[in-house]
Structure formats: C-alpha cells, structure tokens
Amino acid sequence: MSHFLNELNKEQHNAVIHSNGPMMVIAGAGSGKTRVLTYKIAYLLDQDIDPFNILALTFTNKAAREMKERVINLIGDADGRNVWMGTFHSTFAKILRIDGHNLGYPSNYSIYDSDDSKRLIRQIINEKKLDPKIYAPSFVAHRISIAKSSLINAEDYANNPEIISADESARKPLIKDIYKSYSARLKRADAMDFDDLLFNTYILFRDFGKVLYKYQMKFKYILVDEYQDTNQAQYLIIKTLAANTENICVVGDDAQSIYGFRGANIANILNFKNDYPDFKLFKLEQNYRSTKNIVNAANKVIAINKDQIQKTVWTDNDSGHKIGFIKATSDNEEGQLVANTIFEHKMNNQLPNSSFAVLYRTNAQSRSIEEALRKRNIPYRIYGGLSFYSRKEIKDLLSYFRLTINHKDEDALRRTINYPARGIGKTSIEKMLVAADENDTNLWEIINNLKKYKVNVNSGIIRKVEDFATMIKSFKADLKKKDAYDIARHIAISSGLLKLYREEDTPEGISRVENMEELLNAIKEFAEAEVENDEGDLASQGSLEEFMQDVALLTDADNEDEDNDKVSLMTIHAAKGLEFPHVFIVGIEENLFPSIQSISTRTDLEEERRLFYVALTRAMQKVTLSYAESRYRWGQFTITEPSRFLEEIDEDLIDKPKKASVHNVYHTTTSSSNKIKPGFKSLNKSDFKTEEIAFEASDTTDLQTGMQVEHPKFGLGKVIVVEGDGPNKKATVYFNAIGKKNLLLRFAKLKIIS
DNA sequence: TCCGATCTATTTTTT
C-alpha cells in the first residue's frame, strides 16, 4: 500500500482511493482540496496507471506548477513529469496546435491576450463609425467574451432574440455586427483570443470524432480543480472528453466561486449530478489551515449568502488571535500602517517576510502598499497586475516575434510596421487595411502585393513597406537556422527597438532596455532548460516558437524569484488556492470592496461576499482588515466609507475598539460625510475644504437591515427592521442617542452611512 | 503625409 496514504484523514483517503467512475469532492476552504488532487494523481500512478493517460486541469499556471511539484515530490520525477497538468487554456492551446488544422488553423496561430482583443474591437468600432461612448470597447469585449464562453458564435448571437432584444434595450443593437467582424478578423489573422481556445476545442471535439476519440483514449483519467469556476464551454469539453471512461473527478467549493463575471457557472456543480446519476460525492469539512476565530468569522460571513450548498466547515485548531483591524485616514497611511504592523510583527516574533500577504480587491491598490514597504525596506513581490509581459517595451518586442512566427498576425503587424518610425504613417496603413477588407484577405498579403491590390500610396512608401516585409521574412528564415536566443537578440537589434529605447537616455528608457535584456535572458534560459529536460523528445528544441506559445498564456511574471523570502502582494482573485500565516486584507471600503459595480444585484453582491470569504480563509494564524477614510482613485481624492462586510464579522471576533469606541470608529466619517453628497462622490481637495452643505438625505429605496444611518435630529443609528412597500415603507432604527424609533421612510430624512 | 506634442479617457476581478 502506498506509504503516503496514511497522511490523509478518512474522507480524504476515501476520495483518493476511489479511482474509477465519476466523483465529486466538495471541499471547504483549507480542507485539503489540492492535497486530495495531488495524492489522487500519485495514487493512480502508484496503481500503475500510465502517466500519459492522466489529465489534470487547473485555473492558474501557479496552481498547475505547484501541483506538478507536489506530485513529483510524492512519486518521483520520471512519472510525474509526464502527466498533463496545466490550465484549461494552455492545455487546449496545445491540443489546437496539434489538431487545429481540422478547423483551418495552422499550428503557428497567434494568441491574442485581452489587450490585443480589446484593441481590435476598438478598431472595428472606429471603422464602423460607431460612438465609442455607447459602444465602450471593454463592454463590447466583455459581452462577446461571455457569449463565447457560452458557446454562442457570432451567427447564433445575431439569431438569438433574447440577446438581441437585450442589446437593443441597452441601446447597443450593433454589437452583433461588431462580434461578426471581430471573429472574421481574428480568423483572417490566424489568431485566437482566450475564449477561442475553449470555443474551438469544443468545436473540434464536436465535429471531428476521430480527434475526439484520440483524446478520449489518451485521457482515461480526468481531474478538474476549482470546478465551481468552470464556464459552459469548459463544462462541455470536460464532459465530452470523459464520455468514454467516465473516470472524472471534479473538486470544488461553491462558497469560493468568484469568477461569475467571466461566465463561470456554479450550476455546473448541479449539472454534474444530472450527468452522472451514480456519481460518488465526498465532502471535506475539516479545515486544517486556520484558527477557530478565522473559520468562525468566515462561516458567519458566508452564511449571509442565500445561494449555497449546505456544509459545515469546522476546525480542531486553536482559537488563535482575534481579527486585527486598522483604520487609516488615507490610502498612503493605510500602506504605512500595514507596513509598520508587518515590521513589528516580524521583528517581535522572528518571522520571515514570506509569512505575510497583503490582499486587495483591485490591482491599483498595490501602489500605496508597495511604497510603504519600500520605505520600510521590506522585500515584497507583486503577483499579477501589470505583469512583466504586458509592459510596453516587452509587448513591442514580443509583437516582432509574433509577426515573425505568424505573418498574418495583424495586431502584431500594426504594432510593428511603423514602430520604430519608418515613415509608414496612419494614412497609408488605413489604405492597406481598406484593401485587405475589400479583397477579403489579410494585411500581410496586401503589403506584399501593394501594386496588385492597387493600393494608392506613393513609391517611397511602397519601398519602405517592402523593406519592412523583407526584414520580417529574413527573421522567419532565421528561425530555422539560429537558436531561440540568437534570433531573438537579432530581432531586437535589427528591428531598431533596442536602439530606440537606448537613445531615449532617460531613466525610463534605461529601465526599458533592462527589461528587454531580461526578456532575452528569459529566452536563453528557456532554450537551455528545454534542451536539458526533453532530451530525445524530438518535438521540443526550445525554439522561439515554443517560447512564444508559453508566453501568451503567462500572466504573473512566472520567472521564479531567486530570493523567496518576500511579502506577497496580490488581488484576492489571484490568492485563491494559496495560504499564508498572516494575511492583510486592505481597502475594506464600500464601493471598493464590495465593488461599486457589484452592489446593485444580489447575485453580484453575493459573489463579492464569497470573495471576502476567500480572502479571510487564506489566513492560517491571523487576519488583519484595514480601511482608509480617503483614497485617491483615478487621480481623484475621494472620501470613503467602511465596507458593509466589516459589520458582518462577529464583534467578539474582531479586535476593533468596542461599544464606546465603535462610535469613534465611525465618528470621523460621519462628520465628514455631512459635508458631501451621498453616494460615491469625488471631490477636489479645495472643494472639500470649502464645502459646507446642509444635511442631505439619501435615497432609501434600498435601505436594508443592518445599515448605519444618520438622522438630522436623532443622530447616528442602525436599521433594525425594514417593512412595507412603496409609500408605506417603514423602518425601525435604533439611534445611539434616543433608542428605538419607527420611521416612515417617505418622510424621514435618513442618510445612509454604510 | 508623417511626426511629435498635448490632451483625454480609462480601471474590477483573469486565462
């Protein structure tokens, strides 16, 4: 019997050794979900299952990498390495490189990241002369993305009465046309966006039985992590792949579903029961990660949600510390207080930096935290956010690589053709684009046949365009001759990019050059590592093409840091699946967390609350919540209010001053909110000083139990009951000064504080 | 026509 099995509790053990047939593991936070997955893979291998027959799908590269490491630790390198473990996107990208030709895609197709696709959508909106205010590119992009994740192509979209009427009532009836052009333009560039990687894999399996059969035979055991975050496309692909053997194991936690905004569907958990009536269910409810206080606080918070599968997460661990609380006057002070707290804690208890994590709702919040940590000389690492690969100079260079590999890649072509400036201006490019549209071909074909397509540009331009095309072709020829590093370096120099940034001669330019050098080094390392690992495997030579295939799907700077003793900074989304002894959750403010875009519907708000739950349950020993009373947002000074989530944590679990001083906590906000209009209003500092508006009542249609309110006469209070409807809507409010009071909302002037 | 300077809107969360 495998030696590692006795490291599991009974339920985990049962889940691990149940290897045939459909099964689902519903696992509370910290209950050993990943552990079950990795041990299960190890167990399968131990039972002499061929590693090539196992497919394990995760959502992030980091999760995949960690799982791989752990499996290798358990059973050794040789077998562990051969299991297909990767993200949905990278796994399907690989399949499409091999078999996408069935759908008319070459193996060197480009992958457009969200920036690239948004840029293309913006171009199409411009070309169609649509108002970008009405057709906001990010809105359109999101709409298209959701459609694709639900397997609705441009044609189905246009023929779906529900979607069309929704678009019409949103006064954006032409999204269907943008979608159509967008798909055509992607295809013409031999490019796929992130959603296409799923969509096309689905089509490939649906329409090409032979291909499907091949992968069904290959992947006899399928394991899926974070199943609650799968979308329709992912769900159907998994189902199709598993149809033959039905050896499918999905692991998830409905309480941690936080990707609804990109089409994830919790109902997939319920569908599972319908698809596999004889499935086996395992529930992991014991939390090994966190203290009792943390588990209790998190349970209390998540219990407020209406939509959830019943389960009881409990722990045997100590009660531990109370939840810490920091109140700052500004975002900068918040950063300083967090940095100070980390510093003191670290010094007093001799803790490594790596035992701390700072989590936030939006990437923009990292700035003030970073600054403060830098001042304190505390090393940190940011995960996600503006990753290395999305910096301008890196994208510039990568665009040259992309264009070299796939000449049809229009986004890359447009980025590079006149950068550095070669005298090929906007007007000329515009003409070539029009020619491409009229002849239903791609830009590369046009720039190589300017005369044939009668593009009306002068001979000087023709020369310049031809020179550019010749250069790119020479790069392509080099791909076969030189190794990845040499060709990459050659492109950086010959394109003129390196020179361009070198001549800038500003600190900015210097750092850009350094970044490009770093990219070149990464390519060098990649090429060397590949040759080493896959010796004898003819598929892999560590080519530039392969490097580019990996890069497209990397988000966080995946170059592992030499020095790992750093404080981790990341969004809560990025923190899913991770754990840290000490966790700071910053910016617990209304309109930030929960996000202002998510407070109007229950579904959205509940997703935010699950996000809060995820954040709390990352901590092993201590959580500290912090909020700032003011914050710069979009360069604007804004007054903020504490988040409703603060109220949802049991008072005796949180270390904030009680009763007498709870008032104090809100006091400053209250007095300042007298001066500003309700809601999310931003002011300039000067406005703020002078403005002295009389009491302004809030709109009370959304008044809810538990809200903090203010009345011009009675002062501060808390809503206890809300009853009745329309004009007869009443509220019972407990005022700090005078006690309970029944108010008819139609008349009462109430200001909502939080 | 091209190019650079200056303005303007844009930011939720991720593959």
Add this chain to the structure above:
DNA sequence: ATAGATCGGA
C-alpha cells in the same frame, strides 16, 4: 500611468 485621439508644424 498609459494608450489612443487630435492638431499644428514640417
């Protein structure tokens, strides 16, 4: 902060 849009000079 950054990418795109806009406009005047060359």
